[in-house]
Amino acid sequence: MESRLVNSLRPARGTVRRPTRPPNHKLLINRRPTLLLVSGGIGFFFYILGGWLGERYGRRAVLVVSGLLTGPLNLLLLLVHQQVAVAVIYFLVYQATNGTWSGAGYAYWAECFPTRVRGTAIGWLGSMFTGGLIIGSLLWTTLIGLTNTTVTWLVIAVVIGIAQGLSTLALPKVPPGRELEELVV
Numbered sequence: 001m002e003s004r005l006v007n008s009l010r011p012a013r014g015t016v017r018r019p020t021r022p023p024n025h026k027l028l029i030n031r032r033p034t035l036l037l038v039s040g041g042i043g044f045f046f047y048i049l050g051g052w053l054g055e056r057y058g059r060r061a062v063l064v065v066s067g068l069l070t071g072p073l074n075l076l077l078l079l080v081h082q083q084v085a086v087a088v089i090y091f092l093v094y095q096a097t098n099g100t101w102s103g104a105g106y107a108y109w110a111e112c113f114p115t116r117v118r119g120t121a122i123g124w125l126g127s128m129f130t131g132g133l134i135i136g137s138l139l140w141t142t143l144i145g146l147t148n149t150t151v152t153w154l155v156i157a158v159v160i161g162i163a164q165g166l167s168t169l170a171l172p173k174v175p176p177g178r179e180l181e182e183l184v185v
Contacts, residue, residue, distance in 0.1 A: 035087060039094040046095040050103020058175070059108035064168045066096045066104075071162030078153055111174045 054062045073093045080086055113121040136156065143152040 035090050038087075039091050043091070043095055043099045046099025047103040050100030050105075051107065052103075053100065054104030054107060058173075059104040059111070060168075060171050060173055062100055062104035063108060063171060064165075066101045067165035067168035069096045069165070071158050071160075071165050074153070074157035074161050078150065078158070108171075108174065112172060 050062055050066075070093065073089055073096060077086065077089045077093060080089060109122060109125060110118060140152060140156055143155055
C-alpha cells in the first residue's frame with residue numbers, strides 16, 4: 001500500500017504536470033549572471049582563504065566545515081525569499097562547494113597518497129567526480145519527473161548534501177606540514 005506522501009506527489013490522471021518552483025526562483029533567474037559574477041569574482045579570494053585556513057588549521061578541518069555547511073545552506077536557499085539574503089546564501093554555498101573546498105582539497109588529496117600511487121589515486125578521485133555528475137543528473141531527472149522542484153531540491157541538495165557533509169568526518173587525519181616522503185599507504 002502506497003503512502004499518502006507518494007500519492008500526494010503524483011499528478012492526477014489526465015492532467016498536465018508542470019514543475020513547481022520555489023518562491024525565490026525569479027531572483028535566481030533574473031539575477032543569475034550577477035550572482036555568478038559576484039560569487040566567482042569575489043570568490044576568487046575564497047580559494048586562497050581555503051588554502052590559508054588549511055595551512056593554519058588543517059586541510060581536513062576546512063573540508064569538514066565546508067562539507068557540513070553545504071546541506072544546511074542549501075536548505076536556507078530554499079526557505080529564504082528575501083533578495084539580499086538569497087544572494088548572500090547563494091554566495092556562501094558557492095564558496096563552501098568551490099572556494100574553500102578546492103583551496104584546501106587539492107593539497108589534502110596530494111598529502112593523502114604517497115608519490116608511487118598519487119597519480120592513480122587522483123585519477124580515481126577525478127573519475128568519481130564524473131561518476132557523481134552522471135548519477136546526480138540521473139537522480140535529478142528521475143525525481144523531477146516523479147515529484148516537483150522543491151522535493152527534488154530537498155532530496156539532492158539538502159539530504160544528500162548533509163550526508164556528504166557527514167561523510168567528510170571519515171576523512172583521514174593528515175597533519176599539516178608533513179613531508180610527502182613521510183606518507184605511507
